[in-house]
Amino acid sequence: MNNRVFLLNPPTKEYATSFPLGLAYLSAILRKHGYEVKVIDAQAPYNLKTAEQIKNAARDFRPLFIGVSLQFDFITEKYKLVRELKELGYPVVCGGPHVNILAREVIENGCDIVSIGEGEEAILELAEAFNSGRNLEEIQGLGLRKDNGDIVFAPKRREIENLDEIPLPDYSDFKVADYMGTDDLSKVDKTFFDVFTSRGCMYRCTYCLASRVWGGRQRIRSARNVFEEINYLVKHYRAHHIAFMDTEPLVNKQRIYELCDLLERNKIKIKISTRARIDNIDGDLIKRMKEVGFYKLAIGVESGDDETLRRVNRFYTQKDILMAIESLDRIKFPIIHFNNIIGFPWETTRHFKSSLELSLKIPKSLTYYVNVVTPIPLPGTPLYSNYCEEYGFKDWWLDINKQELLHGKNKEIYFYKLFMPRLFLEYWTLNFWHYPSTVKKEILNFQLKIQKIAYGKNRFFRFLEIAVIFFLIKLSVNVYLISPKLEKTIFFFTGNRAVMNYAKKFVFQEQ
Ligand code: B12
Numbered sequence: 001m002n003n004r005v006f007l008l009n010p011p012t013k014e015y016a017t018s019f020p021l022g023l024a025y026l027s028a029i030l031r032k033h034g035y036e037v038k039v040i041d042a043q044a045p046y047n048l049k050t051a052e053q054i055k056n057a058a059r060d061f062r063p064l065f066i067g068v069s070l071q072f073d074f075i076t077e078k079y080k081l082v083r084e085l086k087e088l089g090y091p092v093v094c095g096g097p098h099v100n101i102l103a104r105e106v107i108e109n110g111c112d113i114v115s116i117g118e119g120e121e122a123i124l125e126l127a128e129a130f131n132s133g134r135n136l137e138e139i140q141g142l143g144l145r146k147d148n149g150d151i152v153f154a155p156k157r158r159e160i161e162n163l164d165e166i167p168l169p170d171y172s173d174f175k176v177a178d179y180m181g182t183d184d185l186s187k188v189d190k191t192f193f194d195v196f197t198s199r200g201c202m203y204r205c206t207y208c209l210a211s212r213v214w215g216g217r218q219r220i221r222s223a224r225n226v227f228e229e230i231n232y233l234v235k236h237y238r239a240h241h242i243a244f245m246d247t248e249p250l251v252n253k254q255r256i257y258e259l260c261d262l263l264e265r266n267k268i269k270i271k272i273s274t275r276a277r278i279d280n281i282d283g284d285l286i287k288r289m290k291e292v293g294f295y296k297l298a299i300g301v302e303s304g305d306d307e308t309l310r311r312v313n314r315f316y317t318q319k320d321i322l323m324a325i326e327s328l329d330r331i332k333f334p335i336i337h338f339n340n341i342i343g344f345p346w347e348t349t350r351h352f353k354s355s356l357e358l359s360l361k362i363p364k365s366l367t368y369y370v371n372v373v374t375p376i377p378l379p380g381t382p383l384y385s386n387y388c389e390e391y392g393f394k395d396w397w398l399d400i401n402k403q404e405l406l407h408g409k410n411k412e413i414y415f416y417k418l419f420m421p422r423l424f425l426e427y428w429t430l431n432f433w434h435y436p437s438t439v440k441k442e443i444l445n446f447q448l449k450i451q452k453i454a455y456g457k458n459r460f461f462r463f464l465e466i467a468v469i470f471f472l473i474k475l476s477v478n479v480y481l482i483s484p485k486l487e488k489t490i491f492f493f494t495g496n497r498a499v500m501n502y503a504k505k506f507v508f509q510e511q
């Protein structure tokens with residue numbers, strides 16, 4: 001019997017900012033059942049691994065099988081690596097968000113076996129089956145290519161009902177320094193540890209695939225179980241910042257109240273950032289959360305326009321957004337992050353104006369930051385399937401040029417990126433929606449206006465300072481539109497240390 005399992009987060013240009021939670025969950029459950037596990041995160045920025053190093057490590061480890069986690073970024077390169085790993089002679093099993101959406105594509109591109117859905121029970125059953133010779137086709141949630149070439153899928157795997165039964169993620173394979181450049185977390189002014197307090201989302205926003213990845217029903221961990229993880233991170237790693245990364249942690253309010261009580265009773269001092277929908281903002285709850293260390297809320301407002309909000313299935317209005325903002329302002333919640341998406345295919349100047357109008361109504365006393373992106377038609381979402389034929393972007397993630405534009409680091413507009421790292425121009429450059437040049441300009445201007453409002457209201461910059469910086473940003477964008485090379489040449493001084501240090505004033509480290 002071989003009890004060794006090799007797990008891999010494959011290399012990509014999009015580096016990891018924290019430990020790979022998915023693989024940490026899988027290694028925890030495997031180790032609990034006596035398996036020996038080797039995990040490689042080839043995306044850790046201070047310890048990047050090449051394909052050759054990965055293959056050598058897998059060869060030396062002689063595993064029962066190789067498990068690879070897949071997100072869609074640079075997926076064609078990941079497929080290439082999967083095929084190379086197969087040549088080592090070990091079965092390759094793929095799981096993760098991309099597999100949950102496009103399992104057939106993953107098999108067609110060379111993977112032996114795919115695991116759809118949560119991996120904890122699946123990977124155990126799979127390891128046992130490899131050793132016992134059980135027919136893999138019987139294992140729920142698996143897909144594979146049979147000897148006769150047919151691709152078959154077993155029935156869907158049931159979701160894990162009691163999330164508290166899953167062991168806490170095992171981080172013993174990872175080093176903080178590989179991700180942060182230092183082992184001393186007190187030197188890093190950034191949230192490092194991600195915690196998932198629930199799985200699944202009951203909403204159905206048309207641009208999001210969360211419910212397709214995790215199921216359309218929210219399952220929650222108990223407050224005690226979440227507390228145990230936080231307590232472990234604080235005691236073991238001296239963590240001082242953590243982020244709840246699940247889709248909507250605040251849906252069950254009672255659970256968050258209980259968690260607040262546990263943090264307070266046990267005198268756990270930690271800063272927590274969390275995601276929240278506008279319609280889950282409850283003044284009393286947020287006030288209590290603030291008392292125990294919650295300090296940042298990331299809110300996907302998405303739009304200030306009621307028609308757009310309806311068309312993306314958000315089901316709240318600008319009025320509701322303003323009411324929530326008012327209550328956050330009353331509580332003086334430390335930091336709010338608003339995420340906006342503009343440029344949906346039906347949107348015109350009228351829609352952009354409503355979002356701008358909303359931004360102008362945000363009170364000056366609220367400390368907030370904004371992200372503005374154009375919509376990405378992610379595979380598995382209605383935004384993709386409803387528009388892929390009309391706009392000609394079928395299977396766009398398989399196009400390496402598009403991946404380069406979206407995730408590659410070679411498209412940065414120097415000056416713009418230095419001062420406005422929160423604006424994702426790559427998304428706009430991809431031009432899924434064939435914006436005419438007038439609309440492109442309008443989107444860029446809109447992004448800058450929204451940022452200017454946020455900066456003007458929240459930061460202690462002099463008026464002249466903001467005016468000059470935004471003038472230069474606009475100039476750099478316009479030069480870039482004419483010639484990226486020219487922009488690079490003109491704004492070459494942005495590499496200057498003094499300018500870089502000054503730019504830090506504009507960049508909020510914890511975003
Ligand atoms: C945290 C997070 C990040 C962190 C990653 C931190 C880290 N090192 O893990 C950061 C900020 C770096 C990040 C970046 C990106 N992310 Co991200 N991210 C998330 C987020 C919020 C949570 C992911 C997570 O931790 N899940 C928890 C773990 C437990 O789940 P999991 O990894 O899926 O693993 C489970 C199963 O999938 C399965 N499984 C996974 N791997 C394997 C392997 C085997 C062999 C088996 C059997 C099972 C299995 O078992 C696990 C346990 O149940 C999700 C959205 C969400 N709320 O779900 C998006 C999400 C995963 N990200 C997404 C995207 C697109 C990206 C980016 C490409 C963003 C971009 N720039 O456009 C980059 C890619 C970076 C990269 N290469 O990893 C998409 C994925 C879409 C897709 N179909 O691939 C998601 C779903 C968000 C979305 N847009 O809807 N992300």
Ligand code: SF4
Pocket residue numbers: 201202203204205208209210211247248277300
């Ligand atoms: S955007 Fe948020 S609320 Fe909407 S489906 Fe995705 S996770 Fe759920």
